[in-house]
Amino acid sequence: MSDLPVVVVGAGPVGLAAAAELAGRGQTVLVFERGAHAGAAVAQWHHVRLFSKWSQLVAPAARRLLEPRGWRAPAGYPTGEEWARLYLRPLAEALGDRVRFGAEVVGVARRDRDRVVDAGRDSEPFTVHVRASDGREERITARAVIDASGTWSVPNPLGGDGLPAIGEAAAxxxxxxxxxxxxxxxxxxxxxxxxxxxxxxxxxxxxxxxxxxxxxxxxxxxxxxxxxxxxxxxxxxxxxxxxxxxxxxxxxxxxxxxxxxxxxxxxxxxxxxxxxxxxxxxxxxxxxxxxxxxxxxxLTGFRPDLAWLSEVRLELDATLQAPVALAPLIDPNVHSCGTVYPHGVKELSHPEEGFHLAGMKSYGRAPTFLALTGYEQVRSIAAAIAGDLESAGRVELTLPETGVCGGSGVFDVSTEEVSSGCCGIPANSEPLTLSAPPSR
Structure with a gap:
């Protein structure tokens, strides 16, 4: 299967970083994006200013691809519109015909094998089912798939039990x-x-x-x-x-x-x-x-769309819908730090060899994802796909601390119940409790 391309789903920050990493390693890569341009989801929150600086928003592989073309990262903190216009779109242009727009991936499977079949599974490539914006369909045969499609399209509802509240849709x-x-x-x-x-x-x-x-x-x-x-x-x-x-x-x-x-x-x-x-x-x-x-x-967060991955064997945590090896690092029931150890292909692998979730989708329902985390994820994944296992297993990132430790990230507990912070740092600050009676 070495002559087959690696398919990346999504032309957002992490998907394009994955493509840049693979291209830099001489791998054939195809990126499918259902939007009309790079960063289509980012452009939908164009007015929001990021709290990461430009230096933390440009993937190393993208920088290596862009700077020989005369591109330089701006200074300061961009809005979503600026991130898409000044970085993601130039990166997609630099990747050229490796990126296809108006192309939605609607399914992934093993060739001639549904998820039930064991026989010959590992020796078959993936078939990626793609639907163009004009309705045409095609199947792409791929040696590996990186799903970096994000979670933006599936916001969590208002209902406190994870389902829409009664009357939510009608309102x-x-x-x-x-x-x-x-x-x-x-x-x-x-x-x-x-x-x-x-x-x-x-x-x-x-x-x-x-x-x-x-x-x-x-x-x-x-x-x-x-x-x-x-x-x-x-x-x-x-x-x-x-x-x-x-x-x-x-x-x-x-x-x-x-x-x-x-x-x-x-x-x-x-x-x-x-x-x-x-x-x-x-x-x-x-x-x-x-x-x-x-x-x-x-604004209660997002969740992954897993419906079009029904024929792929994924090993997901029952709580977060994130890869089982990653889930303990990011579970907000365990900690509220928002500080996650850098991780890569080891934590992001599934029983379906060659398939990886990356970016925000890899976090499932967990919050507090940084672009830096996604860039390290796809660096490691791309190295593994290229056969560089030493690099794939190496950590090349130090993430910024949030300055918050102690208590549960979902339901706060009293300070009496917390003897130390979730990161092993003493929880020496008093939680601020604010409440007000409901209006009548």
Whole structure:
């Protein structure tokens, strides 16, 4: 199978980094992207500024490919639009016809073998089923597949049990699942002076809180947290080795402490009801009620789309839907550090030899993914595919610390229950507990 290409699914930051790594090792590679251009998903959050600097957002293999063409990384912190326009699209151009747009991968299997068949499985290549934007279909035979398609297309719902709350779909005209672009006058007008509920506790939720708190025509902002206390939700502050990430948490904390945000903890949405005036009523499974809600911004994370991988034998953690060897490193039930040991092909392999999940999709439902992590993942995977096992097993990355240790990343516990931080560092900071009674 050495003459067959390696197929990469997704022309986002990690998928293109994988292609650059493989191309640099003389491997034949094809990238399939269902969008019309590189970074199609990144472009959908074009208004959001990253908390990683340009130097942390350019893959080493991409830099080796781009700099001989006269490309130089800008300085500072890009927005999603700038990351796509100034880096991802030039990288796709440098990769040339290795990247195909308007081509959606709708299935992967072993040639002439469904997932049940053992006989001859390991000696057969993959067949990658591709559907073009005009509906045409083709099958590509591949020696290996790297799925870097991300999770952007499958946001988690508002419902506290992982399924949509009762009435959530019917209220979709007032519920969004992305950080709104409040720099757009038309979008800002939709929320101005309204009662806006933000659900979620990650960096996207913090970004939204800061943006809404800064509106000239301020909205009434209610922040719903499923956890029982705010705890470590604001991050590590000055201790965060990504200063912009620490600053984001401090700005969100300042907005809360200034009274611009009402915080409701322990609220796990069970039902969304339409009131007589068209606004929404949110009810929790514990009987809490939140009335007169104009808009809901759901920022509860994402999950992987595994439906088109039904014929591939994956070994996924039952909790996170991440590779079983990776899951213990990233499980938010175990820690809230957000600090993950660098990992590569060893942790990302599956029973289906030659198939790898990489990038955000490799994290399953776990949060806090950094581009640097994805770049190290595909460096290791590409080395293994090329037969360089020594390089594949070597760690070539040190990740920045978040400055947060101690407690559970999903449901905060009291400091009495935590004797030491999850990273082995004493948890010497008191968790900030913020709560407010539901509005009537």
């Amino acid at each position: 979709s005209d007032r519920i969004g699942y992305r950080v709104p672009n409040l720099t757009d006058a038309e979008v800002a007008a939709r929320y101005a002076g309204k009662h806006v509920v933000i659900a979620g506790s990650g960096h996207s939720a913090l970004t939204a809180l800061v943006a809404f708190a800064g509106l000239e025509s301020p909205a009434r902002i209610t922040w719903l947290l499923r956890r029982g206390a705010a705890g470590t939700v604001f991050g590590g502050g000055d201790a965060d080795q990504l200063p912009a990430r620490g600053a984001l948490g401090m700005r969100a904390k300042a907005a809360v402490e200034a009274g611009r945000v009402q915080v409701v903890t322990g609220f796990r949405t069970d039902e969304v009801e339409r009131a007589h005036d068209g606004r929404l009523v949110l009810r929790s499974s514990a009987g809490q009620r939140l009335d007169a809600v104009d808009e809901v911004v759901v």
